[in-house]
Each structure stands twice: as C-alpha cells, then as structure tokens.
Amino acid sequence: MIMESFGLDDKYIHEHLNSTKYLMRMMKYKGVEDTKEEESGMEAHTDRNMLTIICQNSVADGIEVKTKDDKHWIKANASQDSSFIVLAGSMLHLLLNGRVLSSVHRVMRLGTNTRYSAGLFSVPKTEELIYAPEKVVDVEHPRLFKPIDFEAYFQFTTEESGRRDSKALRTYCGL
Ligand SMILES: O=C(O)CCC(=O)C(=O)O
Numbered sequence: 001m002i003m004e005s006f007g008l009d010d011k012y013i014h015e016h017l018n019s020t021k022y023l024m025r026m027m028k029y030k031g032v033e034d035t036k037e038e039e040s041g042m043e044a045h046t047d048r049n050m051l052t053i054i055c056q057n058s059v060a061d062g063i064e065v066k067t068k069d070d071k072h073w074i075k076a077n078a079s080q081d082s083s084f085i086v087l088a089g090s091m092l093h094l095l096l097n098g099r100v101l102s103s104v105h106r107v108m109r110l111g112t113n114t115r116y117s118a119g120l121f122s123v124p125k126t127e128e129l130i131y132a133p134e135k136v137v138d139v140e141h142p143r144l145f146k147p148i149d150f151e152a153y154f155q156f157t158t159e160e161s162g163r164r165d166s167k168a169l170r171t172y173c174g175l
C-alpha cells in the first residue's frame with residue numbers, strides 16, 4: 001500500500017482511514033456533433049480530495065493528464081488489465097509532503113457517443129486537521145504545507161476560482 005511504502009505505520013494508516021469518507025459520483029458527457037472533432041467535457045483542474053478512482057466506459061476515453069512540464073496532455077486510458085484510472089488529489093500531495101504529485105487533468109468529449117464515468121472520491125472528514133506526518137519530513141524534504149482544515153480549503157478553492165488553479169494548495173497553505 002502506498003502509505004506503508006512511505007514508512008507510515010499501521011496505527012497511522014488506521015487513524016487515517018477512519019478519518020476518510022467516500023463519495024461516489026456518476027457522470028454523463030454528451031457526444032459531440034459529428035461535424036466537430038472534440039470538445040471540452042470538464043476543464044483542467046486538480047482534484048482537491050485525497051484519492052480519486054475513475055472508471056470510464058470504453059465508448060470514449062476522455063480523461064487527459066497534463067505532463068509535469070505543463071506542455072502536453074496525455075490520454076489516461078485504463079489499461080486492458082485494469083479498467084480504473086487513479087488520480088492523486090491535493091490532500092494526498094499535502095499528506096505525503098509533495099512526494100506524490102496531484103496531476104492536472106481534464107475530460108475531452110471525443111466522438112459522437114455518450115461517455116459515462118463513475119468516480120470514487122476519498123475525502124477527508126472535516127474534524128481532523130490534515131498535515132504531513134514527521135516520517136515524510138526531513139532535511140531533504142522540508143515541510144511544504146501548514147496543517148489545514150479540508151473544508152476551509154475547499155471553500156477557498158470555490159471562492160478564489162482555485163479549482164482552476166493548480167497552485168491553489170501552495171497559495172492557501174504553502175510554507
Ligand atoms: O468524468 C471523469 O472521467 C473525470 C471527472 C473528474 O475529473 C472529476 O470529477 O474530478
């Protein structure tokens with residue numbers, strides 16, 4: 001499991017799991033008119049939650065992930081072995097002190113067929129402040145973010161149009 005490989009023990013992981021809730025969302029994207037090649041389905045953004053698992057129907061791939069150098073979009077097609085796409089959100093980026101990147105992604109509507117997707121979003125429960133544990137902080141990896149209240153951060157991103165801002169986390173609580 002991802003957290004164990006970062007040296008976090010069972011106790012920490014259980015506390016973390018107990019502090020997480022799960023939301024499931026089904027999404028439907030209309031196909032484009034056959035005169036058009038492709039159109040936006042969901043604009044570029046970074047998920048604000050912890051971890052997202054997306055399952056998209058084979059009719060239309062759709063999800064594209066931005067490369068780290070910010071120059072290209074790559075189609076994030078589910079492989080033949082697994083039909084899921086896993087995306088790290090801003091909260092996982094904060095929790096692991098930047099060691100996992102939360103990718104900027106978007107949905108494109110390609111072709112005339114309707115695209116359906118199902119997303120499972122793990123979301124921190126609001127009572128707990130979220131911060132990187134000492135295990136992932138050291139001289140080479142100084143603490144990047146202040147502890148935050150997820151709900152307050154979420155609110156910030158809606159007010160400051162931060163959903164479109166891939167640097168919203170840094171702006172809000174960067175050290
Ligand atoms: O519908 C999809 O495939 C992805 C949706 C998405 O990125 C989101 O809801 O954050």
Ligand SMILES: [Fe+2]
Binds near residue numbers: 045046047052105
């Ligand atoms: Fe997303």
